Amino acid sequence: MTMQKIDRRAARTRTALHKALLSLVERKGYEEVSIRELIEEADVGRSTFYAHYAGKEDLLRSGFDNLRRELAEAMKEEQGAVPFRFSRTMFEHAARHVGIYHAMTGSPGNVIAIGEIGRILTEFVRRELSETEDDGGVPREVRIQFVVGTLVNLLTWWLERRPDLPPAEVDAMFRRLALHGTGDILPTGMRENR
Numbered sequence: 001m002t003m004q005k006i007d008r009r010a011a012r013t014r015t016a017l018h019k020a021l022l023s024l025v026e027r028k029g030y031e032e033v034s035i036r037e038l039i040e041e042a043d044v045g046r047s048t049f050y051a052h053y054a055g056k057e058d059l060l061r062s063g064f065d066n067l068r069r070e071l072a073e074a075m076k077e078e079q080g081a082v083p084f085r086f087s088r089t090m091f092e093h094a095a096r097h098v099g100i101y102h103a104m105t106g107s108p109g110n111v112i113a114i115g116e117i118g119r120i121l122t123e124f125v126r127r128e129l130s131e132t133e134d135d136g137g138v139p140r141e142v143r144i145q146f147v148v149g150t151l152v153n154l155l156t157w158w159l160e161r162r163p164d165l166p167p168a169e170v171d172a173m174f175r176r177l178a179l180h181g182t183g184d185i186l187p188t189g190m191r192e193n194r
Helices: 003-028 035-042 046-052 056-062 064-077 087-096 098-104 108-129 140-161 167-180 188-192
Strands: none
Touching: 003 035, 003 046, 003 056, 003 098, 035 046, 035 056, 056 064, 056 108, 064 087, 064 108, 087 098, 087 140, 087 167, 098 108, 098 140, 108 140, 140 167
């Protein structure tokens, strides 16, 4: 058997396992999904599962590679001076997979998901801020964490509280706050004292 056939088969197996995980998480929640259910849903053997993944958490983490690719594509498409070119794609991704995001909320799997999203976003923010100069004595790493924290918290708030808002609108709010801070939305008296 050629390497190409093996690679295609391995890719099909991984795809089947990811689809099974997403389907089961939407139906039952992350914590309730067992390896047995995953392999039955994906129609693969237990040894095949473990040949690809160390466990359910490993499978979940690897699923974020698709998100990373989408964000990288967004960065390529909108080259230039547009800041945080990946953010709208992040919100659009969440809107397309809202069932998964909702199922993960409040479960221990949410910690894994939010951690992975945070790591991915940190990569992209770090790339953008590497080209910028120091911002008034605020270290680069603090600025990176500020932007990532804002984006992750806004994403969570949006999906839990206001999923009716379109991704483009949420992205516009994020960009306004991330780029201009809260100065222009503070009450007049506070604006003058900052």
